[in-house]
Structure formats: C-alpha cells, structure tokens
Amino acid sequence: MSTSPAADLPSKPAPDWPMLLRGVGGAVLGAVLGYFVFRWLRSQGMLGDMLPGFAIGMLGGYLARGKSQILAVFCAILAVVATLFTEWHVQYSEKHTFVDFLTKLPSMNSVRLLLMGFGVVCAYWFGRGR
Numbered sequence: 001m002s003t004s005p006a007a008d009l010p011s012k013p014a015p016d017w018p019m020l021l022r023g024v025g026g027a028v029l030g031a032v033l034g035y036f037v038f039r040w041l042r043s044q045g046m047l048g049d050m051l052p053g054f055a056i057g058m059l060g061g062y063l064a065r066g067k068s069q070i071l072a073v074f075c076a077i078l079a080v081v082a083t084l085f086t087e088w089h090v091q092y093s094e095k096h097t098f099v100d101f102l103t104k105l106p107s108m109n110s111v112r113l114l115l116m117g118f119g120v121v122c123a124y125w126f127g128r129g130r
Helices: 017-043 051-064 069-092 098-107 110-127
Strands: none
Touching (some): 017 051, 017 069, 017 110, 051 069, 069 110
C-alpha cells in the first residue's frame, strides 16, 4: 500500500477569521486614534511620529484576542501607510502634495524617521497578538 508524499505533509491550519476580523477592526481603530493623538501632540510642539503604528499594533493585537502572523503583517503594512499619511496630512498637506512629501522623505530629520520606523516595528510586534 503506497501513499502519496503530499498525504504525509501536515496541512496548514485555516485562519481564524473572527479573530482576524477583530484584529483588523482594532488596527483600523488604532490608525484613526493614532492620527488624532499625533495631531494633538504636534499642535503642542511634541514628537509623536511612532504613535500611529504603535496604536495600530496595540489595538489590533489586543482586540484580536489570539496570535496571528497574518495580522502582524497587516498591521505593519497599515502602519507604514498610516504613518506616512498622518505625517503628510498634519505637517505638509497645505504646502506639498503627497508625492512631493514622499520625494522629500529621505531628507527628513533622522530622529523622526527612526520614530516612524519604531512605530512600524511596534505595529508588527504587538499586532501578532497575545
């Protein structure tokens, strides 16, 4: 009796869709919350460039109530988009288009770029869930 090699391989578990939906909802809520907190901090003269990514990861991972690598990657991608949009909209939208902002991104202050990157790393790390 012979079995095919594919039958011997363990199958991947199916994603837990309710958990992923809770996590995505939390991540989107975190993006909105991060935008408004960033905007308020900037009006006070403080740096908060990592807040959109941090809030995405914290709320996405917390509300998911489970572990998921897929959610972590989603949170990191959303954090990149939300951080760039938030930075542009709060600081540069009156004077520059989004494309102009992206072309000037490499010449930005390195501390702010590090804070943005730290926010994306936090989104991935905390977005993995508990």
